[in-house]
Amino acid sequence: MRRAWMVPVLLMISGSGAAVGLTAQGRLGTAVALLLLFVLLAVVHSPLVFPRSIGAVEARRRSTADGRPIVYWRPGCAYCLRLRFRLGRGARRLHWVDIWRDPEGAAVVRAANDGNETVPTLMVAGRPHVNPDPDWVREQVLSRG
Template identity: 80%
Template sequence: DGRPVVYWRPGCTYCLRLRLRLGRDASRLHWVDIWRDPAGAAVVRAANGGNETVPTVVVTDGPHTNPDPAWVREQLPPPT
């Protein structure tokens, strides 16, 4: 649907930091728990040399591992 996808897992402090720093904008992303979604875990491994490093954010130009929250906010489509 055009939204950036954030691959995350429970207990990940970097994932929590991203979600908290994004605040309300976090709801404008699609969040995929790699522990519940094997296909999501495969995407993360493919993007990170076989490692399940999260958060991995996928936007139109490809995956970005543990990006700065300000950068992620810039990738959001305009609110409707």
């Protein structure tokens, strides 16, 4: 849990420190703009922008029942973030597993990637797809209802 929030917390601390320094110099407008930028970066790199994660076992059970793909991801991953934003509202139709919170999910990813925790790893019908093109993922979501 702590690992997922490390980057956002560091961004908030850095942004706050920079804003305080700029405020001390009398540059209030710049301080506010910089603080807002760091807050935005912290939110984007937090787990908050992703649909609620579930465990790998539950994701497999649900995927078997409804045929929807499983996305193995981790906070702070730029490729995961790109996939999430490119999918838009369709991201809710996938089953998301945070490999930093679920050791079994991390094991699935390592098994699919020669021991590496390369994310996003998408499981479609039991087959792994590493860092897939978001447009292809969108097609998979639409074709599986």
